[in-house]
Amino acid sequence: MDIRELTCIRCPIGCHISVEMEEGKVVNITGNSCPRGAEYAASEVTDPVRTVTSLVRLKGGARPVVSVKTAGNVPKDRMMDVVAALKEVELEAPVHIGDVALRDVAGTGIDVVVTANA
Amino acid sequence: MTDMKKDLVIIGGGPAGLSAAVSASREGAEDILIIERDTRLGGILNQCIHNGFGLHTFKEELTGPEYADRYIRQVEDGKIPYMLDTMVVDLAYDDGSGDKIITAMNAKDGLFTISAKAVILAMGCRERPRGALNIPGFRPSGIYSAGTAQYYVNMEGRMPGRKVVILGSGDIGLIMARRMTYEGAKVLCVAELQPYSGGLKRNIVQCLDDFGIPLLLSHTVVDIKGKKRLEGVTIAEVDENRKPIPGTEVFYECDTLLLSCGLIPENELSGKLGVRMNGVTGGAYVNESLETSVPGVYACGNVLHVHDLVDYVSGEADMAGKNAAAFILGRTGTDDGNVINIKTENGVRYSVPSVVRPALMGNTLTVRFRVGNEYRDKDLAVYLNGKQLMRLPKRVMAPGEMEQIVLVKSKVEEIIAASEAKEHEVVIRVEDKA
């Protein structure tokens, strides 16, 4: 049996939650004070994901870079792969919120989209 | 004679100014002008490219520029006029007309004046510098406020350094720990003088824990090395009086120190106008309408008090805009002379507003405040004229997270009706569990 400890981020209380795992499956969750905590803990230990926000270079704009984000969540352990994949991306102004900067970033199946008008 | 006349001038086109403009316009104010000193609307949101904005307002998670864009589009759609690259340098009150005289300048129009019936102060805030912390040592380059580093990285695509220590666990510092890591820098640690973090829990998890960056609570920088560029900092643990404990010093070799040690409302203009200030918040002293001591001058957002979430800024600014519109249109209602002073004590540091005229409050009024320490399993107790109005059990309260209570007009009126006096008092305090 494996026990994973984490801090819940669903509200300011920040419960310390313990998740008991067996063969990759959640068997028990303790320390949470609401169902949202249990839900967070379960997904955090089985399939932790994050939205990545970063920058890509921009040609011909008022500024040399423009902000981007992953259009959906990517696996937590792929975050640095995502930003590294953006290193070679250069867009040309004008760009708008929602424009795709890079499709299927780092093989995650998730697109990276522009988050500012520039 | 001024160069221009306006009903409402909003100073600042950041989240507060934009929301105030949209709401004032919605409430029927027509002759509005937003004055923004930067080259675009949106204020500091433009450099806050991380997500987490808008969960309350739009029920979705947006980045800063996306959140700003929601409001900018409403300003554009409502054809609310704004001036960019324009700095307000003076603000005065005309005793005769009651108009507010704004002096501003830009490259196109030079120096000019505007008279306005109402003004909304929405200038935001700036970061506290190193000096405010009295960190000893040398004064090399490589020491930045977290917001400065954020500007460099997010707006200019430049790296202010490569090997980073962050002092202060305010949200901007936490966010920058992740941003610097994403862009190729090494963040060694975040040191926090207090035994608790000044930032949001989710930022500690997602900006530090995710990247294995240690958060050193009850630690501070006690020496800065490097005559030219920063070469390193010494960090020591502090005791319960926040004094460094000898023998706990650890040297961190780094070329960059980011400071995230709090924000100060930017109130130079409010001072020129003679607005009464609140010594605790560094912002104006306001009533239930978010009106300052100068009639027709309202304040909202971080220039009033530092917020933790932009959603709250938008909400507060919405109210300021609405009240400013009512002022212009002569719809503020009739005051009956009753006044409630809000007193904060026993762990509650301040409240916004500070004073309430019950006849002029809406059916409900949100009062926002912060506590001065971390509290666990306490009650938040609110009294009006000695009678308990509410008692809210709280699992955790911390200085980094803004708290709020809602006053209900009918309840308030019921209690003050029992008093002969016109002056009343609400007390907000932290108490042990009932």
Add this chain to the structure above:
Amino acid sequence: MTDVAVIGAGVTGSAVARELSRYDLEIVVLEKESDVCEGTSKANSGIVHSGYDAKPGTYKARFNVEGNRLIHELSKELDFPFKENGSLVLALEEDGRAGLEELLERGRKNGVPGLRIVERDELKKMEPNVSDSAVCALYAPTGGVVCPFNMNIALAENAADNGVTFRFNTEVTSIEKKNDEEGRGYYRIETTGGHVDARIVVNAAGVYADVFHNMVSGDRIHITPRKGQYCLMDKTAGGIVSHTLFQLPTKLGKGVLVTPTVHGNLMAGPTADDVDDKEDTSTTAAGLDTVLSRGALSVVSMPRMTITSFAGLRAHEDGGDFIIGEVKDAPGFIDAAGIESPGLTAAPAIGVYIAGLIRDILKPCEKEDFIGTRKGIPSMALADEEERKALIEADPAYSHVICRCELVTEGEIRNAITRTLGATTVDGVKRRTRAGMGRCQAGFCLARTIPILAELLGKSEEEITKSGAGSYYINGNIKDEL
């Protein structure tokens, strides 16, 4: 062969150069840092002392009183901020009265005008926030405050306008006495930027003046860097006092002063601790604590509104007085050494005196086209409405605010970079314009100042520094190292 080489572009060296530039001479100023005003001159109290403190008959007494007189005119001629706010030496215990009377007597002997002792009631009227324990005070109406940076910069600029060459990033490594073919003496000065031969050398090298003196003279001198730490407070605290408040030294120590600065901040300091390292301008926790706690003795309540703290090194010579004049066993080598307090006040008088010595040696002609005045950088913060309008009309860059705390515009920053001896560093811009000196301490304007410097100097942003080589800010682009 250069006529005169001045070592050090601090306030003393710059004052000497400025006075010498009245004559038809070839003058070079050698400075190891990247700008003028980079040593002791940039980190001191900014006080124009009236002159009661120094022992009668000393150089300190003489040049202090003369310098105080000169600064009044000079600040107008060279357009730098100066204010005669008057100073008060507080007796914080009843038995301090005798000490004040001693100072009063000394001041009279030194020729300080207007000195008198004020009693508690009058003192409280003059300074409502003065400490309740202040019994009486010595009032010196000619005490003042000056912008130490712009005084130094103005002197140097005016010297440069009159033909003096300033060589920065040029550190003197050795000085050797030589004779030319005609048997006339001169000095060969080796520097990190090649050698300079000069008939006359002026040693205005601050804490390093002993090093250079001892290169040419057997009559050795010794300078100890005496560290002084200061806290500078927000302008909203600047109004708590209007005079400069000194403390009469007690058994607790020399005391620290509390003063409004010429720009309206509040300042407290300095400490006085001898250090070994001539470059040790670091502050210490104990030092800053001393500044605030000792300073608090002078006022009812000390505002906790520090925006920055700093330390400077005074050049304290073992003899205790300034060493000024031609070195006996080194003809043509002129010392301006041991210039600690009241050195800033004394500098203009030292400049006149040393220029006189050199005039007597070299017997040069006076220039007919000497430019006696210099115009400073216009300040939008201080300008009235009409002046602001005119400035913007002439150059719209004066409407573009770069430093919000101190209201400094792009126009002022461009002026600071492009004028005579213009700024080449962020600190240089700061000292000339006050951009970055406000309550956010450059948090906002730093990133806006660097591109202007880069543009006007034709450099990349990576090459722009805080204060010369090694103090860079920008280190490449995002994702470079991913």
